[in-house]
Amino acid sequence: MAHNEAISPVEDAAVLEALFDQSPTGLLILDTDLRILRLNLTRPALHAVHPEQTTGRHITDVYDLSAPAEVEAMLAGVLESGAPARGQLVGVRPKGAPGPEYLFSVSATRLESPKGRIWGVLAEMLDVTERERVNARLRVFGAVRRHVGQTLDVVATCEELVQEVVPSLADIAVVEVVDAVIRGDNPPPSPLGREVPLRRAAVGHSGCQEQLQAHPVGDVRALPFPTPYAQTLADLKPRLVALGPDTPWLAADPPRGEAIRVSGAHSLVTVPLTLRGTVLGLLSMYRTDEADAFDKGDVTLALAVAAHTALCIDNARRYTREHTIALTIQRHVLPPRFSTRTTVETAHMHVPSEVGGGGGFDTFALSGARTALLVGEVAGQGIHAATTLGQIRTAIHSLAALDLEPDELLARLNDTAISLAEERSSLPPDDRLPLGGTCVYAVYDPLAQTCTIALAGHPPPVIAHPDGRTEVPHLPSGPPLGSPEGPPFAATTISVADGSILAFYTASLLHTSPSPDTLQGVLAHPDRPLQDLCDDVLYRLRTDTRHGDIFLLLVRTHALPADQVATWQLDPHPKAVATARSHAQHQLTLWGVDEGTAYTAELIVSELVTNAVRYGIPPLQLQLIKDRTLTCEVHDGNPLAPRLRHAKTIDEGGRGLFIVAQLAQNWGVRYCLDGKTVWAEQTL
Known part of the structure; x- marks a missing residue:
């Protein structure tokens, strides 16, 4: 057919029929009033109504549309402007019929004659039900x-x-x-x-x-x-x-x-x-x-x-x-309860974190009515952190039993942490977790009313004085535990008045406090019960537990009553043994100690004073302390350590410490700048 030859109406109708019968997409012709002239929607379920019954009816009278107002607005816009619309998603189902809704991507074009007469709209409806x-x-x-x-x-x-x-x-x-x-x-x-x-x-x-x-x-x-x-x-x-x-x-x-x-x-x-x-x-x-x-x-x-x-x-x-396992281990590591002591009151707060952490605290008795105070946390989380915490806590108790000063104890503890890290280096890579942590270790002495504190990468405590003043002392801090290099650990001795409060805490408390002064603000009222103060700190914290467990240990200090301590200076002479026994007998009678305990105490005094007279250096001092236990302390100026030896059959002497070890519940040696103190404890 030549280009200039016109298409006859019969051919035009044939093309339209072929288009509606064979088109892979649905076709819909609407007049200018959006009434249906002809349609083929490719979905048999949408042809439940006979075509003769749809012709001439408005589209919304034949089908339920997902958004009828939007569809009508789109078609009306195409009729008015002549600009085609492309790809609007429309849900269609037969009017009032149950069953699934079919989704079509609708594109609309205005139909008009060569002379510009608008006939209606041609809507191409692509079935996208499965795709959508x-x-x-x-x-x-x-x-x-x-x-x-x-x-x-x-x-x-x-x-x-x-x-x-x-x-x-x-x-x-x-x-x-x-x-x-x-x-x-x-x-x-x-x-x-x-x-x-x-x-x-x-x-x-x-x-x-x-x-x-x-x-x-x-x-x-x-x-x-x-x-x-x-x-x-x-x-x-x-x-x-x-x-x-x-x-x-x-x-x-x-x-x-x-x-x-x-x-x-x-x-x-x-x-x-x-x-x-x-x-x-x-x-x-x-x-x-x-x-x-x-x-x-x-x-x-x-x-x-x-x-x-x-x-x-x-x-x-x-x-x-x-x-759960980590919490169980941690629960067994933490002290189950605090024993009653004359010189300290304690309360604590523990806020577990989402991630879990190896944090903890402890208080335990030392010789001379002193109390060890400990708060720290280790690196990692879960079971590994809990087991590490148990190892560190065991090491601290073992080192504290040697009566080491806080700075020396942290130095030995750091060596222990390094050794544990070296042992872990031989484990498989997945189990080779870092070992480190921070710690504050303090010793409260109720006789001198002092607290000696050493830090290992840990925040210093807050001190609340009886008059309401609070302070954070400037204390030197050594490196975190497990550090092979760093400045040496240092201990600082602080005087604490009767009724002062020492607040030890983990660094996580600072991350969850609304302000750095939260703890000091609460402790500004030191006359309140310690547990109430702990609760007040808890109520002021933000509910953010991503930074590890929060531990807070509050300790209210008291001096040991003067009538529970007796001290005598002794001459470095063999007669000092009898004098010491006489002093001890008189004092134990005043304290009302039973005869059996008093007799054992006199034997302990005799052996310790005898050793001090024989091997020690002046000055000599005998001190008895009646607190949770009965403690006998003999001080002399010789820094050399005595050695416990077991007696042989033919020996007639030289086994005093062996006798003391058998009679006492516990004994040890405490060193100081001017000599040493040998002590022995008995249960009352």
Whole structure:
């Protein structure tokens, strides 16, 4: 046919017929009033109405559109401006008919004659139902991957899941988890026994009103049999179930059947939460009212969602188990209770963190009525941090038993930490965790009313004086524990008046305080009970526990009553032994000590004074202290250490310390600048 030859009306009609019959996309011709002139929507379900009955009718009278006002506005805009519209997404279903909604990408062009007369609109309707369903499922799965598993908490993970699948995938979602899994125990292998209890961990539903629930969140019970839920956990296969009033298995679970009836649920998908052949729980999803029933594509998505959630739940379970073990170890490491002492009152606060940490505190008695005060934390978290804390605490107790000064104790402790780190260097890379930490170690002496403090990379304490003044003393700090190099540790002795409060804490307290002066502000009222002060500090903290455990140890100091200490200066002469025994006998009588304890104490005094006279250097001093124990101390100017020796059959002397060790509950040697003090304790 030549280019200049016109197309006849018959040929024009044939082209139009071919276009409507063979076009892969739907076509719709509307007049200027948006009445249907001709259509072919490629979906047989949308042709339930005979074409002769659709011609001449307004499009909204024939079809229910997802957004009718927006569609009419788009078509009217095309008629008015002549500018085509491209790719608007529209949901379509026959007017008033049940069933699924079909999605079309609509592009519209104005129809006009060569002379400019506007005939109507040609709408090209591309069926994108499957594409959009796939995209919607991908969006749901992407949201689940991004938002489920943000916390290491089993219940929180289940709550995150229902928030993401409702209402984008289901109208109602229920997550039930094996009860042992929530506690952190190992999940049972499949198939799951009928008697194994599950805990309802999370429930989500669309709409603003609460739905009737078969069982409340937190309820623990085994799943009834036979039901799709029990079957799914038995063979680990998903179930796609149509629900109705005649569904037979609902009688096996009346509460759930009633909840399904009230909610209007008509479609159910239930999938197992499994990982490596073990059963963690069950995900059940429902669609209600006019929502489309679930299909096989939804089941595939549910399985992918369940697989990701199961992995997150197992991670949370493992963390819960490790966290529980770590807390148990830490609980055994921390002192179970403080023993009553005359010279110190104590109270403490512990705020566990989300990440867990190796922090701790301790107070224990030293010779001479003194008290050791300790707060510190180690690097890492979980079981490794808790076990490290136990090792460090054991080392501190062992070193403190040698009566070392605080700075020397920290130096020896640092050597211990370095040795432990070297031992760990031979472990596999995954177990080769850093070993280090910070520590404050202090010794309170109620006789001198002083506190000697040494720091290892730790914040200094806050001191509250009886008159309400508070201060943070400027103390030199050595390196953190485990540091092979750094400045030497230093000890500072501070005078503390009767009734002063010493506040030792971990650095995490500073991160969660609204201001650096929070602790000082609370301690400005030192006459209040110590536990009340601890509570006030807690109430002022921010709810931010990402920086490790928070420990606070408050210690109120008191002087030892003068009538509980007796001191005598002795001449460096053998007669001093008898004089010392006479002084001790008289003082023990005044204190009302029973005869057996007094007799043993006199023997201890005799042996210690004899050793001091024979091997010591003046001045000689005898001191008796009656506190929680009866302590005998003999001081002389010789810094050389005595040595305990076991007597042989033919020996007649030289075994005084052996006798003292047998008679006393505990004994030791304490060194100072002007000599040494040998002490022995007896239980009262």
